[in-house]
Amino acid sequence: MTQQRWYFGWNIVAAATLLTLLTVGMRLGIGPFFLPMSQDLGFSRSLLAGIIAIGMLCYGLAMPVAGYLVGRIGTRAVLLIGTVIVIGSSVWAVMARGPVGFLLSFGVLLSIGLGFTSPVALTPVISRWFTRQRGMALFFLSTGSMAGMALMTPLLTFFIERAGWQATLLGFAAAFALVTVPAALFVIREEAPPGTDLLPEQIRQRQMAGAAGTVDADTLRFREAVWTSPFWKIVLGLFACGFSMNLLGTHGVPMLMDHGYDAMTSSMGVGIIGLVAIFGTLVLGRLSDRLPRRNILGAIYLIRGLGFFALLVVGTHWELYIAAAIGGLVWAGSIASSSAILADIYGVRLVGLMYGMAYLGHQVGAMLSTWLGGWGVERFGSHWPAFGSAGVLLLIAAGVSISLPARGWRLARVGAAA
Secondary structure: OOOOOOOOHHHHHHHHHHHHHHHHHHHOOOHHHHHHHHHHHOOOHHHHHHHHHHHHHHHHHHHHHHHHHHHHHOHHHHHHHHHHHHHHHHHHHHHOOOHHHHHHHHHHHHHHHHHHOOHHHHHHHHHHHOOOOHHHHHHHHHHHHHHHHHHHHHHHHHHHHHHOHHHHHHHHHHHHHHHHHHHHHHHOOOOOOOOOOOOHHHHHHHHHOOOOOOOOHHHOOHHHHOOOHHHHHHHHHHHHHHHHHHHHHHHHHHHHHHOOOOHHHHHHHHHHHHHHHHHHHHHHHHHHOOOOHHHHHHHHHHHHHHHHHHHHHOOOHHHHHHHHHHHHHOOOHHHHHHHHHHHHHHOOOOHHHHHHHHHHHHHHHHHHHHHHHHHHHHHHOOOHHHHHHHHHHHHHHHHHHHOOOOOOOOOOOOOOOO
16 A cells, blocks of 8 residues: 555544544533523522433443444544534423423433543544554644533633523534534445555555464454453553542642642642643653553553642742642543554554543543542541542553553453453
């Protein structure tokens, strides 16, 4: 195959990154909506928080369903179904006045729609189009996630202050459709070229390489794959990832303020993590195609775990900012590395469903850390139980990740689990 000057797969990556920016930015940008919704609908903060928490769980539960549907009906169809759900649920949420209707529309259906258009629906098609640069391509989705967190929150705040939360939600749904529908119809292509992005000599090496005595991962069934140890090692890592990320997002600023920092300094400390993460993902993406992905993933969890302990003991502004900047370098790389490793081990046919199931562990960890962060302070008067637990979990995840199989490993159909 003659290598083209511009590989079409990068068009798919660009569209997927923009979709991720909107999806993750909306899912994690609930903050600006919270008080206006509570005041307008007459909901207590605890009631609205409960609706949002159920929505986060539905977002996680929708991902394995999306991964399954991608394998059955394709990425394009799943994206279009998700877009229809986002539009319908947004219109219903604006019209709903009672807690049940708002729970079903904003909490459940909107989360399902965003789950159907999340990175889990886009990972399989990118994995099919990329082999040599798979890590870099998937890391762009993490860049989109971080950009969504950094851009969507101020944008949503701006429009809510000027037009209200109802108009802002409907405007988001319209903009979302204007991006998603053309991307699904004109950019997303299920079938990749035979050699994907491999160089000619790499294609020849693959053709010459024998796989005698093994069963290729692409022939493995999902039922067999979920009983193999690499899958559960990935799940454990993503559980620690969700536990730590949501803990910092929910309780990071209060923890720093309890330790003597003012509100602005505390917010800047947490904000630096997200800002640096945008650039960190680009560096990690390059490295993940040159170094063993398991080593990259292990280093991410190790540095992040040490960073959680550092946040508990920093004493000056500069110590806080330095710890946040170092942590930001590895803040967004675990999900991209995990999905790339799943594709390497189990093949691109199963990666959507495997990634969706593994990401459910991420959301379970997120829910537990939200509870532990509040309970730990009330019970012990300290943030050490929650943040210390996050640090320990991340260090365990680092050790487990290092033991993952190297790229190119293939599973035998029988006896591969242990």
